[in-house]
Amino acid sequence: MEVLKNLLGESRFVSDKEKLVPYGSDYTEDLFFRPDAVAFPKTTIEVQAIVNYCYQHNIPITPRGAGTGLSGGSLPVKGGISICFEKMNKILSFDNDNFQITVEPGVINQEIRDFVESKGLFYPPDPASKGSSFIGGNIAHNSGGPRAVKYGVTRDWVLNLEVVLPNGEIIWTGSNTLKNSTGYNLTQLMIGSEGTLGIITKAVLKLISKPIQNLLLWCPFEKMEKACEAVPAIMSSGLVPSALEIMEKKGVDLSIAHTDASLSTEENHKAYLLIELDGSSQEKLMSQAEELFETLEPFEPGEVQLADSANQKENFWKIRRSIGEVVKRESIYKEEDTVVPRAKLPQLYNGVKEIGEKYGFDSICYGHAGDGNLHVNILKGNMINEHWQGKHLEKGIREIFQLCKSLGGTISGEHGIGYVQKKFMNEVFPEHHLQLFKSIKRVFDPKMLLNPNKIID
Numbered sequence: 001m002e003v004l005k006n007l008l009g010e011s012r013f014v015s016d017k018e019k020l021v022p023y024g025s026d027y028t029e030d031l032f033f034r035p036d037a038v039a040f041p042k043t044t045i046e047v048q049a050i051v052n053y054c055y056q057h058n059i060p061i062t063p064r065g066a067g068t069g070l071s072g073g074s075l076p077v078k079g080g081i082s083i084c085f086e087k088m089n090k091i092l093s094f095d096n097d098n099f100q101i102t103v104e105p106g107v108i109n110q111e112i113r114d115f116v117e118s119k120g121l122f123y124p125p126d127p128a129s130k131g132s133s134f135i136g137g138n139i140a141h142n143s144g145g146p147r148a149v150k151y152g153v154t155r156d157w158v159l160n161l162e163v164v165l166p167n168g169e170i171i172w173t174g175s176n177t178l179k180n181s182t183g184y185n186l187t188q189l190m191i192g193s194e195g196t197l198g199i200i201t202k203a204v205l206k207l208i209s210k211p212i213q214n215l216l217l218w219c220p221f222e223k224m225e226k227a228c229e230a231v232p233a234i235m236s237s238g239l240v241p242s243a244l245e246i247m248e249k250k251g252v253d254l255s256i257a258h259t260d261a262s263l264s265t266e267e268n269h270k271a272y273l274l275i276e277l278d279g280s281s282q283e284k285l286m287s288q289a290e291e292l293f294e295t296l297e298p299f300e301p302g303e304v305q306l307a308d309s310a311n312q313k314e315n316f317w318k319i320r321r322s323i324g325e326v327v328k329r330e331s332i333y334k335e336e337d338t339v340v341p342r343a344k345l346p347q348l349y350n351g352v353k354e355i356g357e358k359y360g361f362d363s364i365c366y367g368h369a370g371d372g373n374l375h376v377n378i379l380k381g382n383m384i385n386e387h388w389q390g391k392h393l394e395k396g397i398r399e400i401f402q403l404c405k406s407l408g409g410t411i412s413g414e415h416g417i418g419y420v421q422k423k424f425m426n427e428v429f430p431e432h433h434l435q436l437f438k439s440i441k442r443v444f445d446p447k448m449l450l451n452p453n454k455i456i457d
Ligand SMILES: Cc1cc2nc3c(=O)[nH]c(=O)nc-3n(C[C@H](O)[C@H](O)[C@H](O)COP(=O)(O)OP(=O)(O)OC[C@H]3O[C@@H](n4cnc5c(N)ncnc54)[C@H](O)[C@@H]3O)c2cc1C
Pocket: 026, 027, 062, 063, 064, 065, 066, 067, 068, 069, 070, 072, 073, 074, 085, 105, 126, 127, 128, 129, 132, 133, 134, 135, 136, 137, 138, 139, 140, 141, 142, 143, 144, 145, 146, 194, 195, 196, 198, 199, 200, 201, 321, 324, 325, 414, 415, 418, 451
């Protein structure tokens, strides 16, 4: 490893045990795996040199973004070297004529948004972690977020990627064009591959004109089922919300308790929808809001609040975005990223609660209702360690995933499989399908050194 220390310098190649601690965990539960060293490259050529060295010496490599992942993807479970992209954080070029931007993997999602918005353009994918997560992590996880319901997920906005392969070769996966029918689509294969097939060192992203107006509505309901049932009704009314989020009261209460966001909630309201409409004319949006009220009526919402200022919008969004983090302060939890066709949300929600009763766990549910993507935060609460860590809870989670599958859904909508969900992959894929995944992995990474033990064993 001296070679790498000499290449990067002491400040960018860290092997001091104490200094490695922050790189041993991410946002996933309370898991910790210390890497043997962390490298902080500044260029693709430095990444290539690290990868070449690891390839020659059979050292595992784990790519790491901001460490906000919820499936343990950036945990160095086999030790070795973590490559952290916080110093590859430059916006490299902006193409105003073609609505494109080229960035390094360590640029924070929000920085991209702010930059392009200052030019009148828009990069839609906005995971709730947009203030801290890196674009490289977003691409590796194919992250979604509230705006996915109208604009799609990260994979819909990536045109081309520069990738360092596990043997040190460098490729561009596609072209900077809106259309491309040339060979296998390696861009799309890399997106969502969770750093197991290659290391993203540059990304060309697609942009659109920024929607200039939006309306945000906060809608309370007496029952979560009613809120869930309203979702397909909204979508089939002809309206196209730019966000359609759902929250259980318990999550909202925690957000209010642990942040400076404010809202007076009523005891009889057990669930909320946060609905955003965007476009170019405020007048048209107001008439869409009228239609929305009519669509919601059969589901008996409480008093709908229309955010009347930028501060109020930020306040509502803060309540929603903070839930993931504040739940962690309440209890150790496991987060399941369930997704079903959106009209099946009521069955999914009810089923999760029934399974919780059967296995003795409480849960807080919230998420991207318009996409049928319900985050189920299972709280440890008073569950004994033996049940929490052992087969008891695993059985309950497996039942949740079986339910997802029976409803036409799957086990992760946006957080990925990483380290913690791979044992459940056999619930959604038969053995021959898993073998195909393994064969793809072997083609890219015959020595199994890149982010080992993730997605599949
Ligand atoms: C409060 C909170 C809210 C969240 N909200 C959302 C949400 O709304 N939607 C959503 O989809 N997710 C959400 N997440 C999950 C998480 O933020 C996303 O998965 C995010 O994209 C991870 O980015 P990161 O930079 O933190 O990556 P990390 O967690 O560091 O890594 C994630 C994966 O990417 C790989 N990786 C990182 N960089 C590279 C690279 N350059 N090349 C190859 N592989 C790489 C890692 O190996 C790992 O497998 C949330 C998380 C938190 C804590």
